Amino acid sequence: xxxxxxxxxxxxxxxxxxxxxxxxxxxxxxxxxxxxxxxxxxxxxxxxxxxxxxxxxxxxxxxxxxxxxxxxxxxxxxxxxxxxxxxxxxxxxxxxxxxxxxxxxxxxxxxxxxxxxxxxxxxxxxxxxxxxxxxxxxxxxxxxxxxxxxxxxxxxxxxxxxxxxxxxxxxxxxxxxxxxxxxxxxxxxxxxxxxxxxxxxxxxxxxxxxxxxxxxxxxxxxxxxxxxxxxxxxxxxxxxxxxxxxxxxxxxxxxxxxxxxxxxxxxxxxxxxxxxxxxxxxxxxxxxxxxxxxxxxxxx
Numbered sequence: 001x002x003x004x005x006x007x008x009x010x011x012x013x014x015x016x017x018x019x020x021x022x023x024x025x026x027x028x029x030x031x032x033x034x035x036x037x038x039x040x041x042x043x044x045x046x047x048x049x050x051x052x053x054x055x056x057x058x059x060x061x062x063x064x065x066x067x068x069x070x071x072x073x074x075x076x077x078x079x080x081x082x083x084x085x086x087x088x089x090x091x092x093x094x095x096x097x098x099x100x101x102x103x104x105x106x107x108x109x110x111x112x113x114x115x116x117x118x119x120x121x122x123x124x125x126x127x128x129x130x131x132x133x134x135x136x137x138x139x140x141x142x143x144x145x146x147x148x149x150x151x152x153x154x155x156x157x158x159x160x161x162x163x164x165x166x167x168x169x170x171x172x173x174x175x176x177x178x179x180x181x182x183x184x185x186x187x188x189x190x191x192x193x194x195x196x197x198x199x200x201x202x203x204x205x206x207x208x209x210x211x212x213x214x215x216x217x218x219x220x221x222x223x224x225x226x227x228x229x230x231x232x233x234x235x236x237x238x239x240x241x242x243x244x245x246x247x248x249x250x251x252x253x254x255x256x257x258x259x260x261x262x263x264x265x266x267x268x269x270x271x272x273x274x275x276x277x278x279x280x281x282x283x284x285x286x287x288x289x290x291x292x293x294x295x296x297x298x299x300x
Contacts, residue, residue, distance in 0.1 A: 144169030154182030
């Protein structure tokens with residue numbers, strides 16, 4: 001089984017991985033050394049802090065050997081075709097986990113490797129992040145029936161969160177300036193996946209989106225590769241900054257989420273990022289537990 005799209009596991013599979021993530025977090029010793037001899041390739045076309053460290057540590061904790069590969073070494077799609085890279089690495093490694101710009105590269109890897117392929121991030125989705133997001137939400141209260149406001153760019157993080165949240169009964173309200181909505185086909189898929197009355201709403205009315213929400217989630221306004229757009233995006237997105245006034249519209253026990261790194265003073269203020277109900281560092285920690293649970297599941 002691959003994990004290229006967050007929906008690849010299905011609703012039951014998602015629930016199972018989340019339960020496993022909670023279990024390995026509560027008792028790391030239960031899975032320690034259980035995957036001794038497993039070889040996991042971690043490829044990074046984009047730089048990373050949380051993804052690289054969380055995945056390496058998760059591998060080490062279960063006894064697997066992580067091998068970090070960088071684009072300057074592999075030349076994915078440049079020095080060598082994606083298809084040939086997949087076929088070669090498939091002979092060496094038991095799991096191929098790739099962080100790329102172009103999602104089509106993951107599709108090519110998936111088609112040409114027998115080993116499980118894991119999407120560590122692409123321009124379309126960030127499914128491992130969504131697992132950690134849901135784990136963090138579940139630590140606050142039961143997932144089904146929660147309402148989460150995703151404030152800002154309808155990007156890859158938003159896409160995976162909408163899909164995974166809907167499948168777990170979480171209503172997602174996406175809010176940002178016109179022209180930065182998540183793709184219509186992803187919204188339609190999320191609505192089709194929704195269970196337990198979950199709703200997927202896309203609106204430019206930020207206050208209505210946040211009001212009463214169980215969590216307020218934001219991300220950077222300009223992702224890697226969009227640096228030239230940063231100044232214009234800042235102008236357009238500033239009304240959607242998660243500041244103390246906006247966060248105050250959420251439920252009294254509402255939490256704040258951010259996948260990090262955060263550009264403090266842009267998409268979020270210090271007062272919210274460091275709020276007593278901010279869970280951004282729990283969320284970052286859960287990247288490790290969620291990846292460990294995913295790795296254990298895909299290699300059974």
